[in-house]
Amino acid sequence: MDVGEFLGLEATHNPHRWYLPVAPGLATLGRFLFGGAGLGAAILALERTTGRPLVWATAQYLSYAMIDEIMDLDVTIPAAGRHTAQARVVGRVGDREILTVNAALGQRDLDDTGQWTVMPEVPGPNECEVRESTGGLGTSIMSRIESRLAVGHQWDRLNGDPAPGGRAAMWVRLRDVEPSAASLAVLGDYVPWGISQAFGSWTRSNSLDNTLRVVRVVPTEWVLLDVRIQAVHNGFGHGDVYQWSEDGTLMGIASQSAIVREVSEPTPGRLPPWMEKELKGVRGVTP
Numbered sequence: 439m440d441v442g443e444f445l446g447l448e449a450t451h452n453p454h455r456w457y458l459p460v461a462p463g464l465a466t467l468g469r470f471l472f473g474g475a476g477l478g479a480a481i482l483a484l485e486r487t488t489g490r491p492l493v494w495a496t497a498q499y500l501s502y503a504m505i506d507e508i509m510d511l512d513v514t515i516p517a518a519g520r521h522t523a524q525a526r527v528v529g530r531v532g533d534r535e536i537l538t539v540n541a542a543l544g545q546r547d548l549d550d551t552g553q554w555t556v557m558p559e560v561p562g563p564n565e566c567e568v569r570e571s572t573g574g575l576g577t578s579i580m581s582r583i584e585s586r587l588a589v590g591h592q593w594d595r596l597n598g599d600p601a602p603g604g605r606a607a608m609w610v611r612l613r614d615v616e617p618s619a620a621s622l623a624v625l626g627d628y629v630p631w632g633i634s635q636a637f638g639s640w641t642r643s644n645s646l647d648n649t650l651r652v653v654r655v656v657p658t659e660w661v662l663l664d665v666r667i668q669a670v671h672n673g674f675g676h677g678d679v680y681q682w683s684e685d686g687t688l689m690g691i692a693s694q695s696a697i698v699r700e701v702s703e704p705t706p707g708r709l710p711p712w713m714e715k716e717l718k719g720v721r722g723v724t725p
Contacts, residue, residue: 447479481619
């Protein structure tokens with residue numbers, strides 16, 4: 439499946455304007471557009487408008503696009519050279535600005551290449567426990583992302599033990615979706631999860647931004663998300679998500695800052711109270 443089909447991005451008669459219906463399968467349990475899906479749609483709009491592959495993109499999240507709303511994505515290309523284009527996307531619902539994405543796209547011929555960062559040694563996806571992120575997931579985007587814990591704890595098994603060095607990892611895949619810059623954007627939005635693992639406790643947080651730097655996209659069924667939390671201070675958390683193919687190729691590096699709204703002690707065997715509340719609002723889901 440093409441990632442455009444997964445996201446549901448649609449073209450218009452204007453080659454610089456695209457639109458994204460916010461379906462339940464792109465939303466969080468809170469019924470708003472998942473940040474990674476918003477960045478992924480913007481990246482796809484940029485690549486299709488410029489005809490060039492993404493180098494990096496950074497999204498600033500300004501408001502929420504809710505289920506059943508339609509987000510317009512307008513692409514502007516202020517500078518385009520022989521090999522590189524600098525561009526941006528503004529996503530709006532009506533007159534409400536949802537996100538702004540700045541990006542660079544292009545490629546250059548260079549024989550020299552290298553990878554110095556090393557993939558962590560973790561069990562393969564078939565050897566890891568299925569990550570039961572929120573029990574039942576209804577039709578949220580999490581129901582479309584399969585994940586398996588490589589380093590870390592299930593939500594209902596957090597017990598106050600912080601992840602060593604603030605690092606956790608999971609294998610993830612979008613079923614039947616070919617890897618691309620846009621799919622890496624969808625899979626890079628996991629710093630809030632990593633903050634909970636770093637504390638070893640339930641945390642409630644949401645992203646302010648999301649940056650993706652693309653290194654090399656290669657065919658792979660599973661992607662290892664190597665989540666590295668740098669710090670939490672003054673109510674904000676900061677971290678990176680290194681994205682590895684199964685053969686150890688570094689495909690991309692995502693980074694985020696997040697508002698940390700609450701850190702509370704877990705009760706092993708239970709989900710966080712705010713998660714249970716959200717689950718009760720999802721039809722057919724029992725926490």
